[in-house]
Amino acid sequence: MSDKIKFTIDGVEVEATPGQTIMQAADEAGVYIPRLCAHKDLLPFGSCRVCTVMVNDRPQAACTQPVSAGMSVESETEEIRQIRVNLIEMLFVEGNHYCPFCEKSGNCELQALGYRLGMLAPKYPYMFNKHDVDASHPDIYIDHNRCILCARCVRSSKELDGKNVFQFVGRGIHKKVAFNSDTNLGATDVSVTDKAIENCPVGAILKKGVGYSVPIGKRMYDTQPIGSDIEARKATAK
Amino acid sequence: MAENLEKAIREICELNGNDHTRMMDIVREVQQRFGRVSSEAMDFIADAVNSHRVEVESVVSFYSFLSEKQKGKFVIRLCNDVIDKMHGVDNVAQAFREELGIDFGESTPDGKFTLEWTACIGMCDQAPAALVNDKMITRLSTDSAREIIKSLKANGDENRLTHLLGDGNNANLLVNSMVNNNIREEGPVIFAKLDAGKALHKALAMSAVEVIKDVKTARLRGRGGAGFPTGMKWEFTRAAEGDEKVVICNADEGEPGTFKDRVVLTERPDLMFEGMTIAGYAIGAQTGVVYLRAEYAYLRAFLESVLADRRNNNLLGNNILGKEGFNFDIRIQMGAGAYICGEETALISSCEGLRGDPKNRPPFPAQKGYLANPTSVNNVETFCCVAQILDKGAGWFAEMGSTGSTGTKLLSISGDCTRPGVYELPFGILVGDMLEKAGAENPYAVQVGGPSGQLIGKADFQRTICYDDVATGGSVMIFNEDRNPLEIAHEFMEFFCEESCGYCTPCRAGNELIKERLEVIMKGEGTPEDLDYLEQLGKTVAVSSRCGLGQTSPNPVLSSLKNFRGEYEKLVKENKDGMQRTFDIHKALATGEELQGRKSVIYAD
Numbered sequence: 001m002s003d004k005i006k007f008t009i010d011g012v013e014v015e016a017t018p019g020q021t022i023m024q025a026a027d028e029a030g031v032y033i034p035r036l037c038a039h040k041d042l043l044p045f046g047s048c049r050v051c052t053v054m055v056n057d058r059p060q061a062a063c064t065q066p067v068s069a070g071m072s073v074e075s076e077t078e079e080i081r082q083i084r085v086n087l088i089e090m091l092f093v094e095g096n097h098y099c100p101f102c103e104k105s106g107n108c109e110l111q112a113l114g115y116r117l118g119m120l121a122p123k124y125p126y127m128f129n130k131h132d133v134d135a136s137h138p139d140i141y142i143d144h145n146r147c148i149l150c151a152r153c154v155r156s157s158k159e160l161d162g163k164n165v166f167q168f169v170g171r172g173i174h175k176k177v178a179f180n181s182d183t184n185l186g187a188t189d190v191s192v193t194d195k196a197i198e199n200c201p202v203g204a205i206l207k208k209g210v211g212y213s214v215p216i217g218k219r220m221y222d223t224q225p226i227g228s229d230i231e232a233r234k235a236t237a238k
Numbered sequence: 239m240a241e242n243l244e245k246a247i248r249e250i251c252e253l254n255g256n257d258h259t260r261m262m263d264i265v266r267e268v269q270q271r272f273g274r275v276s277s278e279a280m281d282f283i284a285d286a287v288n289s290h291r292v293e294v295e296s297v298v299s300f301y302s303f304l305s306e307k308q309k310g311k312f313v314i315r316l317c318n319d320v321i322d323k324m325h326g327v328d329n330v331a332q333a334f335r336e337e338l339g340i341d342f343g344e345s346t347p348d349g350k351f352t353l354e355w356t357a358c359i360g361m362c363d364q365a366p367a368a369l370v371n372d373k374m375i376t377r378l379s380t381d382s383a384r385e386i387i388k389s390l391k392a393n394g395d396e397n398r399l400t401h402l403l404g405d406g407n408n409a410n411l412l413v414n415s416m417v418n419n420n421i422r423e424e425g426p427v428i429f430a431k432l433d434a435g436k437a438l439h440k441a442l443a444m445s446a447v448e449v450i451k452d453v454k455t456a457r458l459r460g461r462g463g464a465g466f467p468t469g470m471k472w473e474f475t476r477a478a479e480g481d482e483k484v485v486i487c488n489a490d491e492g493e494p495g496t497f498k499d500r501v502v503l504t505e506r507p508d509l510m511f512e513g514m515t516i517a518g519y520a521i522g523a524q525t526g527v528v529y530l531r532a533e534y535a536y537l538r539a540f541l542e543s544v545l546a547d548r549r550n551n552n553l554l555g556n557n558i559l560g561k562e563g564f565n566f567d568i569r570i571q572m573g574a575g576a577y578i579c580g581e582e583t584a585l586i587s588s589c590e591g592l593r594g595d596p597k598n599r600p601p602f603p604a605q606k607g608y609l610a611n612p613t614s615v616n617n618v619e620t621f622c623c624v625a626q627i628l629d630k631g632a633g634w635f636a637e638m639g640s641t642g643s644t645g646t647k648l649l650s651i652s653g654d655c656t657r658p659g660v661y662e663l664p665f666g667i668l669v670g671d672m673l674e675k676a677g678a679e680n681p682y683a684v685q686v687g688g689p690s691g692q693l694i695g696k697a698d699f700q701r702t703i704c705y706d707d708v709a710t711g712g713s714v715m716i717f718n719e720d721r722n723p724l725e726i727a728h729e730f731m732e733f734f735c736e737e738s739c740g741y742c743t744p745c746r747a748g749n750e751l752i753k754e755r756l757e758v759i760m761k762g763e764g765t766p767e768d769l770d771y772l773e774q775l776g777k778t779v780a781v782s783s784r785c786g787l788g789q790t791s792p793n794p795v796l797s798s799l800k801n802f803r804g805e806y807e808k809l810v811k812e813n814k815d816g817m818q819r820t821f822d823i824h825k826a827l828a829t830g831e832e833l834q835g836r837k838s839v840i841y842a843d
Contacts, residue, residue, distance in 0.1 A: 046598050047742050049782040059781045064598045086778040090747040123771070124751050149740070167292040168593070168740075169299040171576075173750050175740030178299075180292035182277045 005069040022062040030234025032227030037150035038063040089122035096145040104203030106219025112226035136186030147204040156196040165190040251286035258287040261591030273309045300593040301574035303532045310345045310352035315369040319358040319494045320729040321652050327366040333383040358494035359533040362652035363420045363659050370396045372535040407504045412540040425646040425662030427626050434508045437629040441516045442561045449520040455632035457644045461619035463711025474604035476521040478612035483523035486615040490531045492577040493688035495713035498648035499618040501660045507544045513621025518566035526568035532575045577737035582615040596785035639665030643704035651676045653716035670699040680718040688713035689730035690790035692797040723802040730794035745788030748779035763819040764810040
């Protein structure tokens with residue numbers, strides 16, 4: 001293990017393998033850095049910016065920034081917490097997120113991060129942007145209102161499913177997920193068993209016929225905050 | 239028709255080697271031939287280049303010069319930047335509307351004309367300006383706007399719009415443009431004469447390492463705005479692993495208010511190509527690419543002819559100037575209307591036939607750039623400096639300017655001044671002296687560095703133009719006392735919202751929120767708390783955005799808040815009664831009534 005390097009996160013020394021990102025090293029060490037677009041099975045993307053940390057006083061995305069020996073990473077400061085809350089709030093007001101009746105409620109990473117970071121009602125005004133719903137596929141539907149443009153579906157389809165069902169079109173606030181079809185999702189080769197469906201962190205891509213199968217109070221983030229699984233590693237490591 | 243489309247697309251793709259990395263050339267050609275890239279066309283393209291239709295759609299939907307919707311035979315793109323607005327573009331727009339009977343964003347029913355707004359097209363020194371297809375039309379008036387439409391209707395040819403030609407190479411048959419150079423001050427670097435091949439000859443007599451050392455000794459920094467040391471960039475690229483290395487010239491001059499590269503491309507292309515070739519030698523590259531913004535397509539044929547001359551004179555090609563084994567050539571890659579492509583990694587994405595999304599760093603382009611090859615991206619002006627440094631010496635160059643910013647800087651000056659145009663001035667010049675040279679009239683605010691730079695006031699006129707003080711990639715816009723800093727900031731926020739690629743949250747959503755709150759304040763509905771709100775929001779966008787565009791996009795608001803806070807304070811009022819001034823009960827009621835399809839019984843007038 002002599003090829004390990006050392007750096008610090010919030011003053012605590014952490015070991016890492018060269019080539020790892022800050023997030024990968026932090027995860028292994030049981031230090032949770034909030035994230036939305038990052039997913040353990042996917043290549044780093046760096047779009048949500050929720051994992052922003054200060055590296056030697058410069059802002060970087062922990063999911064894309066490689067570790068280097070001796071670097072000083074700040075993550076749990078009030079300043080960074082505020083930036084993360086602001087980013088989460090931006091996502092809430094940019095889309096139309098109806099948590100109270102969303103099937104994903106309790107299993108939604110956006111919602112869970114809002115809770116974990118202590119977000120209350122967003123201080124930003126809702127944009128009420130108009131978005132479509134595509135329910136053309138027999139087993140899946142996509143509601144662009146709840147999409148946070150994290151590209152997990154785009155990347156999962158390419159990297160894990162060996163397909164190319166999703167891609168972004170448009171730019172700026174008009175950017176959205178499109179399908180590899182001249183009509184709708186139903187005309188693509190997407191399948192309900194695709195990782196692209198499973199890896200959606202929010203209620204944008206949902207399976208039909210599932211609904212509210214798990215009652216409130218028993219859903220994933222009802223019992224423990226998001227990131228607990230990663231933090232549990234620290235407890236077992238010690 | 240469908241067969242013709244398929245056949246034409248097969249041919250276009252074939253000409254581009256059925257290579258998906260040449261997607262920009264393919265979709266530009268389809269757009270030009272058919273006035274659109276239709277859904278059907280996307281399928282044919284995807285099939286020919288072995289890609290997916292959604293990937294084609296992704297590219298087409300990203301660039302403003304490409305569209306799935308049918309465009310007219312003549313696309314008129316009127317520039318709506320702040321300088322054009324100061325020069326009466328709204329009246330010109332009205333003349334176009336009346337003459338065509340359509341609004342912006344629309345096409346005439348006969349399919350002849352499309353009217354569109356576009357961001358800065360690099361003509362602020364001769365505003366208002368518009369593009370008619372690739373043809374640049376400057377100094378527009380309501381009269382000339384009406385004449386343009388009449389002429390196009392009568393002649394059906396945009397090339398017959400230009401009667402008076404501009405100065406210098408603008409009058410060259412291959413440019414054939416009414417654009418004027420407006421060179422106001424010629425300095426010793428960019429505008430000094432240098433015979434083609436002279437600097438290259440000297441460079442080839444040295445080792446590549448010595449060439450890089452010269453550029454480092456000259457302390458040359460990137461002229462695009464970021465100011466990264468050029469020699470270091472080359473050194474990294476040279477040292478990076480990879481057999482194929484690439485030199486890219488960033489001619490995607492898109493920062494509103496900048497037009498200096500337009501003049502360099504028109505008058506000093508040899509100098510620029512020479513610098514690129516020297517860079518190729520220094521880093522060990524065989525491939526050079528000039529990424530030319532779509533708005534400057536009118537210069538393409540001329541630039542191609544300069545390249546052809548250089549090939550004929552063995553300044554490009556194999557064994558250049560007899561140097562055994564030094565093979566280097568340059569191609570021109572056209573853009574398609576996206577400010578973000580001036581960001582070097584977005585530019586590389588675009589060259590690869592993708593959306594102009596910036597890439598994650600690391601790896602830096604010097605390690606893994608164009609098609610994963612080590613790549614050095616430098617500005618048009620930077621390459622010109624390189625050629626002169628190799629000819630006249632690093633010491634000569636380093637003596638000019640200031641310690642941290644050697645040499646001269648090309649400035650594009652426009653706005654409220656009597657002498658708008660291009661100035662080559664030594665770094666370290668006082669802002670006030672620069673304003674005097676330009677004939678600034680009662681300057682109240684100066685936007686230095688474009689929207690991503692700073693809006694400065696009189697208190698800063700004693701500061702200096704250089705990387706370490708008031709930095710600029712070349713844009714200087716002057717505003718007199720009749721102009722409103724909030725309106726200027728608002729124009730720029732609209733620009734950033736329009737040009738954000740939408741990849742990351744803060745730039746995509748945060749800028750919309752900044753613009754919204756600025757509008758609230760401008761309407762007189764803001765409170766003093768809104769100023770803190772804007773500062774906090776701006777800081778979040780600046781700190782957490784993924785690329786330089788997002789990191790600098792809140793600057794219009796942050797710098798005007800800093801330097802013109804009084805203008806904001808005049809407009810905001812304490813919220814004493816606790817009522818939300820942005821909430822209009824009558825409007826809300828009207829919306830409710832519309833949704834319900836009936837009148838309110840309770841709130842009846």
